[in-house]
Amino acid sequence: MPPKRKRAEDDTVAAATSSTRATRSSARQSTGSTKDDSAPKSTSTKKSSSTKEASKATTKSEAPAAKKAKTTAKASTSTTKGTAKKTAPKKSAKAIEFSAPGTASPHMRLSSLFCFSSHNVKKTIRSDDEPSASKSLPLIPDPLPSTPPLEPVAQPKPKAPAPAAAAAPAKQASVSKLEPYSPDRAAALFKKYADEDDPNVIGPEGFSNMCTEAQIALDGAGPLILAWQLNAKEMAKFTKDEWNTGTQSLKISSLSGLSMAVSDLETLLIQGKPAAKGSAGKKDPYDKFAYNKYAADPSAAFQTLYSFCFTLAKPEQSRNIDMETSTAFWSVLLVPKYSIMSEVLEFIAEKGSYKATNKDLWSMMLEFCRTVQPSLQDYEADGAWPTLLDDFVAWKKAKMGNGASAE
DSSP: OOHHHHHHHHHHHHHHHHHHHHHHHHHHHHHHHHHHHHHHHHHHHHHHHHHHHHHHHHHHHHHHHHHHHHHHHHHHHHHHHHHHHHHSOOOOSOOEEEEOTTOOOSSOOHHHHTTOOTTSOEEEEOOTTSOOSSOOOOOOOOOOOOOOOOOOOOOOOOOOOOOOOOOOOOOOOOOOOOOOOOHHHHHHHHHHHSOSSOTTEEOHHHHHHHHHHTTOOTTSSHHHHHHHHTTOSBTTBEEHHHHHHHHHHHTOOSHHHHHHHHHHHHHHHTSOOOOOOOOTTOOOSSOOHHHHHHHHOHHHHHHHHHHHHHHHHSOTTOSOEEHHHHHHHHHHHTTTTOTHHHHHHHHHHHHOOOOEEOHHHHHHHHHHHHHOOTTOTTOOTTSOOOHHHHHHHHHHHHHHHHHHHHO
16 A cells, blocks of 8 residues: 555555544533532432421421310300300290281282381291290299198188279370361361471371371272372372362361261271261261262262272273282272172282273273172173173182082
8 A cells, every 4th residue: 555545554454543533522521511510409309308308397396275265265165155045045046927818919018009018017926945035034943842631720711892984985185175276277188298308298117107197908999999088199199288278178277077088988988887966956078069079979989089089099001900909999989889790800900911990991991880699690791791700700600500500
């Protein structure tokens, strides 16, 4: 081989050898750096593990103290509860609310329409084992030791007590005494029951108080008759102009006069009886010109009252009145006069599908009560009765047929 070529080969081998050594040294350096980097991590890992062990040891050492604190708290709570049980009265049942007995009815009461709830007051009944605040149980003494019975000793007979005088009957709360009519007195009476917010109006609350103090039953026809006589435009409400005009016409300025005027008309138009005549030579408590006119034709007078009540109950922007209001009015206007009306109300309540009353149904209901007997023998199917009344007749006939078949 020529010398030059051999030297070139030796140089190539030497270069390759040096590059291999450089590669190995760099690999060694990288390995060393990797070992150096991993050393702190292992150190930190050791430190974190030691910290965890220390925290566990601390938790274990604190556990007994926490348990003791919880035990002490539980003991104090139980002591407090025990003291409360000894001092507080025992309650084994919750209070129960219920409506007063005898107030349930298939239709709304008239007093409810005046925003009153005197017949639906809820009472509270407590359980028998709950002690009453007003009464306490007597202490039972320890039994005495048994002793031999003693012989009875003769005692003088007690004298019979003198007969007590008969107790005077309790007097009913009376309204104010009769007084002659006076515009100023009538204005003062209006002011007494006027609203605080609007002194020119007697609202539902004042209306309720006035009727109660005048002994006008809120669940009867009296409030409707009073509204009729004063020509009220809204239910349970009087304006000052309505009051002044009505009381001046009736010459009434006291509760007693108001009560007598309403009572006389209720007796005449609802019960169908003439009012008791006053004693001769005694002045009437109010102007009876209107009453005498009604007494001359009670049927026409009742028709006027009945028509007025529809206008009174009907909202201003509506042509109908709701069925609850209708049944409430019928219960005090028609039920006392016509027995068949009770069955009509029962039918309406049972069906529950009739929502309102228009003027035609309101008028025909009175005509139906006047012309049809409870036995339905006077009923004419082609009489163009409202649908409600045709449905009632079919319902009653089915009821009568079931009763006959059962016999």
